[in-house]
Amino acid sequence: MAAKLRKGDKVIVLAGKDKGVTGEIKSVDPKSGKAVVDGVNMAIRHEKQSQNSQGGRTPKAMPIQLSNLAIVDANGKPSRVGFRMDGDNKVRFAKSTGDAI
Template sequence: MAAKLKKGDKVVVLAGKDKGKEGEISAVMPKANKAIVDGVNIAIRHTRQSAQGQGGRLPKAMPIDLSNLALLDKNGKPTRIGFKVEDGKKVRIAKTTGEAI
């Protein structure tokens, strides 16, 4: 199935402890059906000090399920994503506005 959400998309969280927060997707894991969104689903990770960096309690963005994310359209509202063939190419369409993403 084609990817509905991609790296760089602006999304809003629909469910969970960060419901309503917005962010940009920094990584997508299609096999796990998860994505990492900047500033959302932050966990504290305890790391040991090494030659490369300082140790301590470091915040890290954890993966969130794709079903809990919705793309933001040009008006800043959450929308579902559809597909349409234009000029022989498959493009993503915002269901709220009907425009190509």
């Protein structure tokens, strides 16, 4: 099945501690049904100092469930994603406005 949310999509968080926050998807793992969104679900990771890095406590974006994300349409509102055929091409579209993504 084709993924409804993909890398580079602008999404809004629907549930959880970061509800209402928007960000861009950095990576998607369809097998586990999770995505990493820039600036969402941040956790502190402790890095050991090395020749290449200073080390210390660094914030890192952790994966969030795809069901808690919705794509942002042209109006800036959350929308569900649908598929339709545009000629010979399968196109994703925002269900709230009908515009192609």
